Amino acid sequence: MSGHSPSTVKIEGVVWPSPDYRETSATAPKELWHLRVAIPVWLEDAENGLSARFRRLLNGLWQDLLVLDQRMTELDREIALIANADPIAKRLQQLRGVGPMIATALVATVGDANSSPTVDRWRHLSA
Numbered sequence: 001m002s003g004h005s006p007s008t009v010k011i012e013g014v015v016w017p018s019p020d021y022r023e024t025s026a027t028a029p030k031e032l033w034h035l036r037v038a039i040p041v042w043l044e045d046a047e048n049g050l051s052a053r054f055r056r057l058l059n060g061l062w063q064d065l066l067v068l069d070q071r072m073t074e075l076d077r078e079i080a081l082i083a084n085a086d087p088i089a090k091r092l093q094q095l096r097g098v099g100p101m102i103a104t105a106l107v108a109t110v111g112d113a114n115s116s117p118t119v120d121r122w123r124h125l126s127a
Contacts, residue, residue, distance in 0.1 A: 036065070079104055 083089040083100035092103040
């Protein structure tokens with residue numbers, strides 16, 4: 001992988017198939033946020049040598065990614081609602097670095113600090 005930055009990966013094989021089906025290679029980013037920028041550009045560029053089949057497959061994967069992004073946003077909102085409705089989770093979010101996800105995970109894992117079996121768990125956690 002010489003000549004490639006640590007944030008890219010060389011993909012070899014019939015990645016961008018040419019009309020004569022010779023093997024070609026391309027460089028694609030590893031990080032998802034780079035792919036979010038690159039994929040729409042690849043799909044819009046009619047002159048980049050992508051076959052119609054590969055373009056169709058890539059577009060399908062792009063649409064799947066957009067649906068997953070939407071689902072993650074919905075789940076993040078739901079977790080935020082749960083965290084804001086729980087008094088313990090609300091208090092935990094006042095700590096630096098603790099957001100709705102960590103707060104609700106702690107409450108779910110450790111339980112209610114006011115019940116006697118979990119008081120020791122919270123004390124152990126704080127130690």
